[in-house]
Amino acid sequence: MKYIKFKISAMIAIFALTFIACESTELDLTTDPNNLSVDDADPNFVLNSVLLNFTSIWNGFNGPSRDITRMENLFSTYGSVVNTSNLDGAGGEYATSYRNFANVALLEEINDGGGDIPLHVGIAKTVQAFNLFLLVDYLNDVPLSEANNPDINEPAVDSGEVIYQEAIALIDDAQSFLNSSTLNLPLTDFYYNADASKWIALGNTLKIRAYTNLALANPSESAAAINSILNSGNIIDNIDEDFNFGYTQTGPPVESRHPFFTGNYLNGASTYQSNYLVYLLKDSKALEDPRLDYYLYRQTGTDPEGQEIPCEGNPSYDYCYLGEGYWARDHADNEGLPADNILRTTYGIYPGGGAFDNDQFVSAPNSVNAGGAGIQPIFNSSFTHFLLAEGALQYGVNGNPLDYLTIAITQSFEKVSGFAGAPEMDSDAIQDYLDAVTLEFNTAAGDDDQQLFIIEREYFLSLFGNGVEAYNMYRRTGMPIDPSNPSSLSSIQSPVFPAGPFPRVFVFGQNVVNNNQNITQNGPTDRVFWDVNPLGFID
Numbered sequence: 050m051k052y053i054k055f056k057i058s059a060m061i062a063i064f065a066l067t068f069i070a071c072e073s074t075e076l077d078l079t080t081d082p083n084n085l086s087v088d089d090a091d092p093n094f095v096l097n098s099v100l101l102n103f104t105s106i107w108n109g110f111n112g113p114s115r116d117i118t119r120m121e122n123l124f125s126t127y128g129s130v131v132n133t134s135n136l137d138g139a140g141g142e143y144a145t146s147y148r149n150f151a152n153v154a155l156l157e158e159i160n161d162g163g164g165d166i167p168l169h170v171g172i173a174k175t176v177q178a179f180n181l182f183l184l185v186d187y188l189n190d191v192p193l194s195e196a197n198n199p200d201i202n203e204p205a206v207d208s209g210e211v212i213y214q215e216a217i218a219l220i221d222d223a224q225s226f227l228n229s230s231t232l233n234l235p236l237t238d239f240y241y242n243a244d245a246s247k248w249i250a251l252g253n254t255l256k257i258r259a260y261t262n263l264a265l266a267n268p269s270e271s272a273a274a275i276n277s278i279l280n281s282g283n284i285i286d287n288i289d290e291d292f293n294f295g296y297t298q299t300g301p302p303v304e305s306r307h308p309f310f311t312g313n314y315l316n317g318a319s320t321y322q323s324n325y326l327v328y329l330l331k332d333s334k335a336l337e338d339p340r341l342d343y344y345l346y347r348q349t350g351t352d353p354e355g356q357e358i359p360c361e362g363n364p365s366y367d368y369c370y371l372g373e374g375y376w377a378r379d380h381a382d383n384e385g386l387p388a389d390n391i392l393r394t395t396y397g398i399y400p401g402g403g404a405f406d407n408d409q410f411v412s413a414p415n416s417v418n419a420g421g422a423g424i425q426p427i428f429n430s431s432f433t434h435f436l437l438a439e440g441a442l443q444y445g446v447n448g449n450p451l452d453y454l455t456i457a458i459t460q461s462f463e464k465v466s467g468f469a470g471a472p473e474m475d476s477d478a479i480q481d482y483l484d485a486v487t488l489e490f491n492t493a494a495g496d497d498d499q500q501l502f503i504i505e506r507e508y509f510l511s512l513f514g515n516g517v518e519a520y521n522m523y524r525r526t527g528m529p530i531d532p533s534n535p536s537s538l539s540s541i542q543s544p545v546f547p548a549g550p551f552p553r554v555f556v557f558g559q560n561v562v563n564n565n566q567n568i569t570q571n572g573p574t575d576r577v578f579w580d581v582n583p584l585g586f587i588d
């Protein structure tokens with residue numbers, strides 16, 4: 050399918066919001082004094098804006114996704130999370146996405162005007178493709194072909210299915226630029242330091258990601274597409290190709306520390322961790338997950354008591370407290386809010402640059418930690434291999450699912466071990482874990498559902514910090530609910546206040562809907578186009 054180009058006027062602002070009818074506060078942005086023409090724009094500045102905006106967009110989707118997938122405590126209901134996301138307003142993910150698309154078009158115009166910046170354009174188009182996938186994965190049908198057209202105030206939506214194909218075509222378009230030679234390399238590339246080969250690897254991997262979602266409806270077509278990509282050889286399959294955004298220890302006036310750190314290590318923990326995650330790491334297998342002390346940090350070794358544990362005695366909770374100082378909460382548990390900021394379990398050293406847990410039991414603000422020098426694990430090589438394991442088991446991707454699974458787990462451990470100066474993992478503990486999962490997988494031979502559960506459980510554990518891919522996984526597979534014990538998830542995560550039906554799609558910001566009559570608000574039972582699983586498929 051031919052890629053729909055965003056051709057806009059050379060005078061369109063880097064911060065323009067012409068894709069929708071805007072409120073007066075947003076219209077002010079169209080006359081911003083920083084508005085630049087093609088002749089005035091610095092392509093390095095524009096590309097920096099694209100990359101930073103994308104990071105902000107991904108972060109915005111990531112937060113609520115971690116809550117609803119049980120990666121951290123959902124301190125509310127599903128509906129309140131997807132309805133209070135930052136999809137509304139000038140600073141939300143939706144508006145920022147379209148500003149970014151205008152920036153990509155501006156870079157292309159600069160290049161077409163003799164700017165000789167093909168690598169800038171190729172990078173920006175790859176990021177735009179990822180951004181389009183995100184919009185569809187969360188909202189389904191959104192404007193594309195009429196977007197960012199100054200003559201159209203209320204652009205029509207394009208179907209999510211069409212946009213997916215356009216994003217795939219955009220990756221091919223991006224790679225034609227990335228394969229061009231140029232002396233004008235980007236001065237700053239926060240992700241890959243202007244390494245075109247790694248950006249090509251990301252694009253190919255994004256295709257694998259897309260075809261994995263599409264496999265629900267077209268498994269053979271997806272398998273053929275993924276196998277063709279694998280034959281090309283350039284994908285994110287090694288840790289040095291991971292697509293991560295890095296943070297530093299630098300605080301105000303320019304804050305560049307990881308949000309996990311700033312929200313939980315300066316004045317005590319603000320977020321409750323998930324009992325289900327604690328269970329999977331600590332108690333779900335015969336041996337403890339070697340990543341536990343890297344992912345979670347205990348501020349105390351004592352057990353909560355009295356008002357510190359409001360769920361105690363409530364029969365709705367089978368696992369109100371899992372012991373050993375892991376002060377976490379069950380799914381949707383919002384009972385009471387004790388003064389436990391320096392007691393509750395918080396994020397560890399990976400990925401947020403906090404503290405490694407070696408049983409020191411010191412409050413987070415007083416701990417020895419990495420100072421917030423963490424990462425956002427947007428897409429890691431281990432994620433690639435988990436998707437390939439899923440495809441090899443389910444719909445004909447070339448290769449052995451156990452081999453992919455083993456590589457994926459190994460790469461996840463390698464990523465976490467020694468992170469930000471933490472101790473290296475014990476090699477025997479790693480091997481014991483791999484042996485245990487291998488035995489479990491082989492014992493389940495002939496039971497594809499059980500083997501898929503093992504793959505997705507391990508994928509979920511590798512994703513810590515990344516709720517975006519976990520959200521897709523939930524909708525594709527319903528995992529990590531154990532099919533051999535269908536009550537496994539609810540028995541551990543049964544909330545006093547029902548969280549409501551699991552949201553298979555997010556809702557548009559109300560201002561977006563009010564200002565564009567062509568956009569229909571998503572309902573509680575709506576799904577994105579590739580999610581063909583039945584209603585009630587996920588708890």
